[in-house]
Amino acid sequence: MRTTLCLGGLALLFLAAVGASIDFLVLDRVQAQVFRETQRVAANWLGSLEPGKVPPPVAKSGVYLIQLVDSRGRVVTASTAAAGRPALSGLRPPLDDRMQDRKECPARGSCLMLAAIRVGPLETREIWHGEPHFVYAGRPEPPILATHRLEVVTAAGVVLAAALFAWANWSVAGRSLSRVEAIRATMAEITGSDLSLRVQEPPGHSEYTLLARTANRTLARLEEAVNQQRRFASTTSHELRTPLTGLRTRLEEAMLYPEDVDPRETIRDALSVTHRLETIVDDLLVLARLRDGDPAAHELIDIGALVREEGAALGGAVPVHVLACRDVYVLGNRIQLIRVVDNLLANARRHARRSVEITAARTADLAVVTVSDDGDGVAPEDRERVFERFVRLDEGRHKEPGGTGLGLAISRDIALAHNGTLEIEDSPRGARFVLRLPLTETNKRPSGPGTPQPATRTPSIEEPS
Known part of the structure; x- marks a missing residue:
């Protein structure tokens, strides 16, 4: 409605200005044409005057009112239509402006448009012995000038055109x-x-179309997010209910059968379950912060040095062979990247038979951290599932019953928060987890092989480039 009213008002103003201009030009042209005709007829008849001979005027080109009037206002001669009428005008042009135009409107009848010409001094002296005479040639005012018909038609056309503009805008805007x-x-x-x-x-x-497509994509993302939240709530409630149910059962047994239950063992089991619940809650909080995009302080980190430090700090029966290049700098949060490396190493050692290998190198614009083990590996159909929350394969449940199933999910979210990726790639043996992070601008350049810094002696491992 607002658009239609504004457009209709603007169209009305514009068309009114155009219509008024056209009316003015048309009326001015018609009036000028009439005056030119009256001047021409009067001048032609005046040119036919001779001493002792004043021929009666003859109407031409619609100018049929012609009179010759002396200085006292008496009609000397006139055309047939002007005979018997008083002088058409009282206009007396001076010698310095002998031809003038005028519109005469008597009390009764229509207006006349006429040209008044003063007879030249030579003719006046030779024919009338110096008495001034005047020639009037005129015609009734044309209807287009005498009435307001043109203005009315123009105004109606302007209103109609503005209404058509408004209706067209209403229709187009409505559709x-x-x-x-x-x-x-x-x-x-x-x-x-x-x-x-x-x-x-x-x-x-x-x-x-783009708006509808964007709305559908937004709805699809919203639906997927809600479905993920529902699955997460369902899985989380299940993961929390199981240890809570076990804890409640043990405590109820201790209360109902105090003679048959060892209180120290019950407390020890309760602490174990509490620790598991605390671990799950902590991991869930970390995931929530990562998914919500909470900003973390980033600093310049040598990912190669970080890998060497974490690999050297690990003990245990399964050795970790570290091979890392120097000066592989990324921008990131040190605590979060340490957690990714520790999660990947812990996962690899859990499934490895004899050894685990971790390397850190750089390509033209990426820092690449690879963690490989010599275990059974991950089936291709499970390589994305293992990054989902609370997903644990049968082998993992068997080797570590107390795990939460959140380590790899947290690791991938940390990688995504650092504009990187974490994927499982093909490997001739075992599983191969590959973390890729963008290098800093000063580090983005092609380079030769870096100098590896092994944390344990492993002569059989080749240096990464």
Whole structure:
């Protein structure tokens, strides 16, 4: 409505200005044409005057009112239509301006448009012995000038054209906004319990099509996020309910059968379950912070040095062979990157038979950390599942029953928070986890092989480039 009113008002003002200009030009042209004709007829007849001979004027080109009037206002001669009429005008042009135009409007009758010409001094002296005479040639005012018909027609056309502009805008805007209204109505029907509705996409590549497509993509992402939250809530409740149920059972047994239950063992089991619950809650908080995009302080980190430090700090029956290049700098949070490396090393040692290998190198623009083990590996169909929350394969449950199933999920989220990736790639033996992080700008340059710094002696491992 606002657009239609504004456009209609602007169209009315513009067309009114155009119409007024056209009317003025037309009326001015018609008036100028009439005056030219009267001047021409009067001048032609005046040129036919001779001493002793004053021929009666003859009407031409619609100018049929012609009179010759003396200085006292008496009509000397006139055309047939002007005979018997008083002088057409009292206008007396001076010698320095012998030809003038005038519109005479008597009390009764229509207005006359005429030209008044003063007879030249030579003719006046020779014919009338110096008495001034005047020639009047005129015609009634044309209807287009005498009435306001042109203005009325123009005004009606301006109003009609402005109305057509407003109606066209109303129709086009209505059809356009109906698509937006359809999108709004569909969006209004969507509720948190049902996110499956989608907006109908108009054909073509218009802005409305892009809006509907964007709305559908947003709804798809929202639906996926809600489904993930529901799966997460369901899985989390299951993972928390199981240890809580076991803890409640042990405590109830201790209360009901105090003679048959060792209180120290019950307390020890309760502490173990509490520690597991605390670990799960801590991991969930870390995941929540990572998923919410909470900013963490970043600093310049030599990922090669970090890998060497973490690999050398690990003990245990399974040795970790570290081979890392120097000066592989990334921007990141040290605590979070240490957690990724520790999670990958702990996962590899859990599944390895004899040894674990971790390398750190750089390509043209990426820092690459690889953790490999010589275990059974991960099946291709499970390589994405293991990064989901609370997902633990049968082998992992068997080797570490107390695990939370959140380590790899946290590791991938940390990698994504650092604009990197964490994936499982093909390996001739065991599993091969590859972490890629963007190098700093000063470190993004092709380089030759870095100097590896092994944390344990492993002559059989080749140096990474």
